[in-house]
Structure formats: structure tokens, C-alpha cells
Ligand SMILES: Nc1ncnc2c1ncn2[C@@H]1O[C@H](COP(=O)(O)OP(=O)(O)OP(=O)(O)O)[C@@H](O)[C@H]1O
């Protein structure tokens with residue numbers, strides 16, 4: 001141990017605690033740098049938990065495999081004439097659906113986590129209130145990544161040949177990850193509001209099913225009745241799916257990509273502050 | 284610099300619906316002391332502590348910690364107070380070392396320093412061997428120690444301990460007491476709650492007794508005990524018919540009036556000086572009276588309550604009403 005250490009460096013050694021010095025050292029809020037360190041620390045915690053409980057990866061592993069194959073062989077002929085013609089439509093749709101499933105898990109897990117004893121500790125520490133929310137969401141980027149890549153690989157295995165090439169695919173996966181992460185703030189907000197993890201699960205289901213099935217994720221919007229088309233057109237999931245299709249199939253950065261990105265930004269700007277506020281109030 | 288006191292709370296109020304869990308409590312804790320808050324289940328101890336620690340909102344009154352306003356500057360308060368709650372608030376899915384590392388990082392320590400401090404705390408609290416095991420394998424006592432260690436990472440000048448020894452075995456309880464005394468030697472101030480008069484007696488410089496959200500007394504443990512009364516010597520005679528004889532011996536030796544239960548041959552004798560218990564025993568032996576059991580009982584929290592409030596500590600109807 002060094003001899004020039006300050007008090008915080010030698011927390012347990014002979015130097016006496018000096019209350020007035022401690023008061024003088026306090027700050028009225030965390031600096032941006034401090035917040036970043038806190039968010040990373042919480043992300044580290046979430047990663048540790050993922051490693052210890054690999055069963056939470058089941059949804060991101062099973063869903064892409066199962067749904068891609070199932071939907072392709074069941075609906076392929078009916079919707080697009082053949083499985084190989086359906087794949088360019090289907091794969092981006094499955095991608096969006098999988099990302100939403102991961103979002104939902106984010107909200108449910110946050111709620112479960114908030115009921116644990118350790119959250120009392122987090123509340124009593126001088127940390128920014130956004131850290132316990134944003135930390136797990138950073139760790140979740142890994143889950144979005146795994147889910148997207150797995151869906152794409154399953155598609156390739158059953159004969160999908162994306163016209164956008166490698167760059168188009170990388171772009172499409174990146175957009176899916178960004179969209180998933182942004183939409184997750186909605187479910188995080190739900191997580192901070194709801195009474196229990198089960199209720200988060202229930203509410204999220206009710207949001208997720210209309211969002212994915214009342215979109216162009218699995219069928220072309222033109223085949224739907226007019227009133228439904230109106231909803232499908234404003235559904236942000238439709239825009240993300242269209243954008244990912246453009247990237248995967250044509251390697252083109254179209255207006256749809258722009259709309260999808262703008263939609264994501266809007267969602268984050270609205271729901272991240274809502275989530276933090278509702279979380280702070282819970283304490 | 285004037286001593287602002289560690290805690291100054293005036294007329295604190297917390298309401299849950301129309302039930303007042305904390306009903307106008309004043310609390311002044313001096314720097315460097317151990318201040319005990321004594322009270323039965325549901326008295327409002329935890330609620331009061333959580334309000335002061337910014338974990339619950341303050342519905343009425345005013346609180347300052349080292350001169351910092353609790354309501355207006357919660358972030359500063361959190362830098363000054365280490366909280367060890369009634370139930371361990373550590374992460375069950377991490378190891379002990381990972382817990383300490385995480386809490387240290389969250390409070391802005393660098394990675395290496397966080398590692399050093401985690402190591403030091405594990406050693407100080409006798410947790411090195413279990414350091415890398417999952418917490419699910421920890422005993423209640425180990426969890427408690429880890430929880431306390433987690434509150435000490437930045438050496439906060441004020442430490443809240445909510446029933447720090449409830450559920451610990453006598454040896455672990457003794458160790459906890461030693462640790463608490465060390466913290467004060469290092470310059471920290473301690474505010475602790477307890478249900479045991481004995482614990483307050485051992486540790487605290489001053490004690491506030493609270494009941495149903497109100498403070499009913501505040502004094503040194505000695506003064507409180509004097510208010511309450513003395514220990515008692517409890518005897519059972521081998522032959523109950525000797526009881527009148529035995530009572531006479533007690534009166535002659537101690538000048539105290541024993542309380543008799545002739546049916547069972549038992550008597551309770553007020554004992555201002557515990558040393559004189561031996562006089563009674565010798566006196567009975569010399570008179571040829573056999574004893575089947577003997578014990579010395581200290582005043583209990585229940586007796587403190589009876590003396591201070593006129594009702595017992597375990598007061599079921601009140602507990603029901605609180606629900
Ligand atoms: N969140 C809450 N909502 C409603 N009532 C509450 C809440 N928290 C505590 N209470 C009530 O407030 C009263 C005081 O509770 P508190 O936990 O402060 O008591 P305590 O003195 O710490 O008791 P114990 O010794 O059992 O820990 C109790 O009657 C309890 O039922």
C-alpha cells in the first residue's frame with residue numbers, strides 16, 4: 001500500500017472519518033462521466049447474470065430457428081407462390097418479431113429485478129436513476145445481436161439469398177438491433193409502472209401481437225382490408241420491416257430506413273425520460 | 284466549526300394512507316455517538332430510517348444530516364450515509380466479491396481500487412473463503428456481514444443499521460457489536476435500531492424509545508433502566524411449603540419484598556445489586572431449604588414499555604389496526 005494514499009484509497013486503515021470533509025466532497029448530482037461508469041457497471045452486472053442463467057437465451061435462440069422454418073414452409077406457397085419467393089418478405093419480418101420479443105423480456109426482467117432486495121441498495125447509493133435502467137439495456141444489445149444473426153443464418157440455410165450482399169445484411173441487422181433497443185424503452189417504462197412481472201408480461205403481449213401481426217411483417221399490406229391498411233401504414237414495425245427489406249434485398253438505404261431511424265429516436269426521446277421518471281418515483 | 288450534529292430531524296411524519304407510521308418524531312444524533320432507536324414490531328423504526336436515508340419520501344417535518352437537507356439534496360445525503368437495511372440488500376445472483384466490486388464501481392471507484400477495497404472488506408468481515416461462492420450458499424449471518432461491508436465501501440460518516448443483529452447467534456452478535464464499536468472509533472456516527480434493550484445497553488450512548496410512531500422516551504441506557512427497575516432473582520423451592528420461611532430469609536437479608544407464587548413454590552425477588560443473589564442462596568442453604576431452579580432476569584423491552592407507556596411491547600390489537 002502506498003503512503004501517499006488519500007482517504008478513499010485506504011478505506012479501512014487508521015485515518016479517521018472526517019464528516020465536514022465528507023460533506024465538502026459531496027456533489028449535488030452525478031457528472032456525465034460518472035453516469036457513464038455507472039451505466040457500464042450495471043451492464044456488467046446484467047452480463048454476469050446472463051452468463052449464470054443461460055436459460056434466458058432460450059427465446060432468442062428458439063424463436064428465430066422455429067418461426068423462420070415454420071412460417072416459411074407453411075405460408076410460403078400461399079403468400080408468395082413458393083418458399084424461396086417468400087423468404088425475402090419473411091426474414092425481415094421474423095427479425096422484427098424476434099427483436100420485439102427480446103424487448104418484452106427486457107421489461108419483464110426489469111420488473112422482476114426491481115422487486116429484489118438489491119434494488120434498495122441501488123436506491124441508497126448516489127447514482128443516477130437512469131443507470132439501473134440503461135445498464136441492462138446495453139447488455140441486451142448482445143441478445144438482439146444473437147437473435148438477428150441467428151434468424152438470418154436460418155434463412156440462409158433454407159435458401160434465402162439476400163440481394164443486398166454482406167453490406168446490406170450488416171446494415172439490416174444493425175437497424176434491427178437499434179430498433180429493438182429503442183422500442184425496449186417502451187417496455188422498460190411499462191416495467192417501472194406495472195405492479196408485478198406477470199402484469200408486465202400480460203400488457204407487453206397485448207402490445208406485441210397487434211404490433212407484429214398488424215404490420216407488413218408476414219403478409220403484403222395490399223392484401224388487407226382498407227381500414228387495416230391504415231393501421232399497418234402507421235405501425236412503426238412496418239417501417240422497420242420495410243427498411244430492413246430494402247437493406248437486405250437491395251442493399252439500398254431508402255427513405256424507409258430514414259423513417260425507421262427517426263421513429264426510433266422519437267421513441268427513445270419520449271419513453272426514456274418517462275421510464276426514468278416513473279422509476280425515480282417508485283422509490 | 285459548530286457541531287451541526289449528525290442527524291437533526293424535527294417533527295418527522297410518514298403516512299401510509301390515513302395511517303401515520305411515523306407521527307412527529309424529533310431526533311438529534313450527535314457526531315461520533317452510537318444512537319439507538321428502540322421499539323417493538325411496527326413501531327416505525329424502519330420507516331423512520333428509510334425516510335432519513337432518502338428511500339422513502341418525507342411527508343411532514345424537516346430533516347438534516349450534517350447540515351444537508353434530506354428532502355432537497357437526496358444525492359448528497361446518499362454520499363454521506365451508509366445504509367444496512369433490515370433485510371440484506373445484496374445481489375443474490377452475484378458472488379460476495381462481485382457485489383462489493385459492483386457497489387464500489389457505482390460509487391465511482393476505479394476498477395483496481397474497487398478490487399482492492401473488495402478484498403480488504405472481505406478479509407475484515409471474515410468472508411475471504413466464501414468470497415467467490417454464489418450467495419445462495421450463504422448463511423443469514425454471512426449475508427448480514429456482506430450487507431454491512433457493502434455500506435462501508437466509501438467510509439460514510441454516518442451509518443444506519445436497521446436491526447443489525449436480529450437473527451444472529453450470540454457469537455456472531457458479539458462480533459457485530461465489536462465491528463460497530465470499531466466504526467465509531469474510526470470517527471463514524473451510528474444510528475441503529477433494535478428490539479433488544481440489552482443491545483441498546485451494550486452499544487448505545489443514547490437511546491430513543493419509540494412506540495406507534497411516537498417517541499416516548501430518550502435517555503442514556505442506564506437512565507432508562509433505572510426508570511424501569513431492577514433485575515429480578517427468580518427461585519423455585521424444592522418443597523413449596525417452605526415458601527413463607529424462605530420469604531422471611533429474603534426480607535432479612537435484602538430488605539426487599541419478594542413476590543410469591545405459593546402454588547408452585549416460586550418467588551421473584553427484586554435485585555438492585557446482582558451480587559447479592561449469592562447472599563440469598565447461601566441464606567437458604569444455611570436454613571436447609573432446597574432449591575429446584577434459580578435464574579436472574581434483566582428488565583426486558585416489554586418491561587421498559589410497560590413502564591414508559593403503560594402497555595406491553597407486543598400489543599396485538601394495535602398491530603391489527605396498523606394493517
Ligand atoms: N409501505 C407501507 N405501506 C403501508 N404500511 C406500511 C408500509 N411500511 C410500513 N408500514 C406500516 O408502518 C408501521 C411501521 O412499520 P416499520 O416497518 O417502520 O416498523 P418497525 O419499527 O421497523 O418494525 P419491525 O421491528 O417489525 O421491523 C407498521 O404498522 C407497518 O405495517
Ligand SMILES: [Mg+2]
Pocket residue numbers: 328329330369445
Ligand atoms: Mg423494521
